[in-house]
Amino acid sequence: MTLISYTRYEIGESEINLRVQKHIPLARKIAWQMHGRVRDLLDIEDLIQIGMMALVEAAQRFQDTGEATFGTYAAIRVKGALIDYLRASFTLSRTAVQRRDRIVAAEKSLRNEGNISNDPALLAAKIGITVDELHVWQNQVVQSAKKSLDEIYDDHSSWFTDAGPTPEDALLKTELRQRLADNLKRLEKREALVLQLYYVEELNLEEISEILSLTVGRVSQIKKAAIGQIREWMKDE
Secondary structure, three states: OOOOOOOOOOOOHHHHHHHHHHHHHHHHHHHHHHHHHHOOOOOHHHHHHHHHHHHHHHHHHOOOOOOOOHHHHHHHHHHHHHHHHHHHHOOOOHHHHHHHHHHHHHHHHHHHOOOOOOOHHHHHHHHOOOHHHHHHHHHHHHHHHOOOHHHOOOOOOOOOOOOOOOHHHHHOOOHHHHHHHHHHOOOOHHHHHHHHHHHHOOOOHHHHHHHHOOOHHHHHHHHHHHHHHHHHHHHHO
16 A cells, blocks of 8 residues: 655744734735725724734745735635624615615715715615614614624734834834824825725725715815925925
């Protein structure tokens, strides 16, 4: 009888840690892309943590056979984990899905008209229902998103921490960076978010437009205006 010997490629914790650290931006980018589809129901930090856990698991399991890079493998695992999490979190009926979509569409319409999108009276009127009915609709949708992240999160390692300098440390290195940080805080919330998604999360304009439900042209305008405003503030100081 011929015995076949199988060689298993063992990797150390340092190599796993290196894989994770190098691909954290990839996991965050995928989480932001997913968040664009469910932004009214799930917090981005929850999705990022799910993505990070999937990244760690991918780093532990990946075997380099030369057929695919770890980045490709990790992207598939992270996206798959987020999709599974969304499916487990959202058990909406067809009626609830339709109501959610009508609420989102009405909010978008109110924003386009320059109105407050979360005003119950305006929102209910836009949909064509009473305020009480609106609350019933919203509660029905929100109940599906109440699965606690604590049920599946296990902070078991140091792989979720960044060994390099934090963004705060980098900003404090020079007076110029501190001034920039202070001026970034002066921006409107949407302008600051666009800059964060573009420069920090490294999303492109099309991805940002999907997340914020804006046209690509409008996102480009907001980005340009925010940068121009920062430059003016920096020049005046």
